[in-house]
Structure formats: structure tokens, C-alpha cells
Amino acid sequence: VSKKQEPDPQAERIAELLQLAHTRLGEGQVLEASVLLKQVRPHLGRFAKFRGRFEQMQKVIETRKESIRDRCESLAGVGDSDRLVALLAGQAANEMEPEEICAVALKAARTLYEADRAEEAAEVLRVPPFRTLREEQLVREHR
Numbered sequence: 001v002s003k004k005q006e007p008d009p010q011a012e013r014i015a016e017l018l019q020l021a022h023t024r025l026g027e028g029q030v031l032e033a034s035v036l037l038k039q040v041r042p043h044l045g046r047f048a049k050f051r052g053r054f055e056q057m058q059k060v061i062e063t064r065k066e067s068i069r070d071r072c073e074s075l076a077g078v079g080d081s082d083r084l085v086a087l088l089a090g091q092a093a094n095e096m097e098p099e100e101i102c103a104v105a106l107k108a109a110r111t112l113y114e115a116d117r118a119e120e121a122a123e124v125l126r127v128p129p130f131r132t133l134r135e136e137q138l139v140r141e142h143r
Contacts, residue, residue: 010043010046010047011047014040014043014047014050015050017036017037017039017040018036018037018040018050018053018054018057020036021033021036021037021040021057022053022057024036025057025060025061028094029094030061030064030065030094030095030096031093031094031095031096031097033057033061034061034097037054037057037058037061040054041054061095064095065095065096065100068087068091068092068095068096068104069104071087072084072087072088072092072104072105072107072108073107073108073111075087075108076107076108076109076111076112076124077111079112079115079117079120081112081117081120081121081123081124082123084108084124085123085124085126085127088101088104088105088108088124088127088129089127089128092104093128093129098129098132098133099129099133099135099138101127101129102127102129102130102133102135102138102142103138105124105125105127105129105130106125106138106141106142108124109121109122109124109125112124125142130142
């Protein structure tokens, strides 16, 4: 006689995290969804059945981040620092990690500086994520 198998609590937890990440992503809270997916990632080897759903959401998040990077590059290229700073402080802060925002901001500031727009570059380097930045290489570049 076989026993009724008990559901795996860890698999249930992963399913809950994925559902919560999906909900957050649907609500536009990309950063929160990304944090939830980071909790799931280490368990995908053991629970392969969740891999497809995980990868689908990860792809959506990466697409949104890439869109922000492209828009920032475009705004820096035309010298629109006001809209660039607003994008980095607004939408980007909701969708990207502070380190990612700083990397994008540094690249945009470099583009502005090389186009002889030093004041606009300085404005970009004042976005809030630079205040909490801890990654050594980015801190050196910022300075």
C-alpha cells in the first residue's frame, strides 16, 4: 500500500514566490519582482518544473531594463539631461538595482561630458542611487 505523498513545502514556497513575483510584475513593481526571483533562482536545479515560468519572468524584467538603458543612452545622445535625470530617479528606480542605475548614469554622464556638456553630466551624477553606492569600481568611476 502506498502512502499518500505529502506536498513538498519548499516546492509550495517556490510556487508562492513565483506567483507573488508574477503579481508584482503585473503591477509594474519590477524591482520587487526581481528580488523575489533572486530567492527562487538557487532552487531551480532541484525544481525544474518552475524553470520555464522563472525564465519567462526574468526575460520580461531584462527587456524592461534594456529599454531603460536604451532610452537613457538616447537621451544622453541628444543632451536632454532633464528627462534623463527624471528617468533615472523615477522609472529606473522602480525597475533597476541601484548599482545598475549608477552604471547607466555613469555611461550617460560620460556621453554628455564628451559632448562638452559638463554641467548636464554633473546633474546626472547627482541622482539618488549614488548616495548609497557601495560597489568599489562604480564609486571610483563616479569620483
